[in-house]
Amino acid sequence: MKNISGLWLALLLLLAVPSAQAQKFGWVDSEFIMGKMPEYAKAQTELNALSDTWQKEIEAQKKDLDKLYRTYQAEEVVLTEAMKKKRQDEILKKEQDIKAYQNKQFGYEGQLFKKRQELNKPVQDKVFEACEKVAKKKSLAVLFDKSGDLTMLYTNPAHDYTEFVLEELGLGAEDRNQPGPKGPLKTVVPPKTPVDPNFESDSGTPEPAISPATKAPATKTTRPVKKTSK
Incomplete structure (x- = not known):
């Protein structure tokens, strides 16, 4: 959308300008x-540092929540119904607090959003x-x-x-937006592939000759030396 x-x-801007085509x-x-x-790189570094700090705080809160839940599971069998209800409410409130803090820092128009706009x-x-x-x-x-x-x-x-x-902005490169050097037009002729006139493939057409420099070196076979007993 x-x-x-x-x-x-874009179309309206072009139509609004008299003689837009010209x-x-x-x-x-x-x-x-x-x-x-x-200054933009500095701003991004600061934003990343804030994001990492807030994320670590959220991870620490999640660890506390996990510990609270595991303790409740371990002690559930010895708790009364009233004590169970109290523990469950504590866990639920902890979950809600973490979500609220996460939304406050990273949500739409949260602290990170506002800080990004500011910087x-x-x-x-x-x-x-x-x-x-x-x-x-x-x-x-x-x-x-x-x-x-x-x-x-x-x-x-x-x-x-x-x-x-x-x-x-004072950040331009010296080699950009400069007219290119003018000179005579040169045509580069591609090199021809050497062909061995004495060799023909199955199709009857000569195949390119293999340069001596590209031939695989011959493998030297070394005969095993037989040991003689003294």
Whole structure:
């Protein structure tokens, strides 16, 4: 559904621009761009550390729950009905607490989700500003994001402005977006396969001769030495 809505958005953008066919457009890969940014890598490291910490806490709580349940099973035969009910309620509450904590940290709009937004927003803002500058410099009417919801079934490299955005961010490579060296056109002739005119295959056509360098070396047979008794 997101892909369809993205496609409609692209069509509306093109229709909204006067003489859309005469306008320049391009695309960038925002995920690739952010992957080149040190601040994005730092944010991911911090997020991974938080995720590992919270996951370890959940695993520790699950171990406590398992211990509580095993103790109840071992002592169940000597417990009264009231004591059984109390233990069962403790186990149930422990399970609910673990699920609530897990949802709080990793659920939709949980702590990890909010922290990711907090750490990634400055990076995304920098990429957006750089894209805006490139679009103005290159007189682009529309600039698509290959990493977004819009599904791009085909992308012509001629319209890829990703490297220009990286240059705007100070992360561009010197060997990119440079005109290639001009020179005379050279035609490379493929080498011919040598053919032995004296050898014919079963089909009656000559087969390629085997180069002496590719022949398997002859196996030297060593005769066993017979021992003589003194």
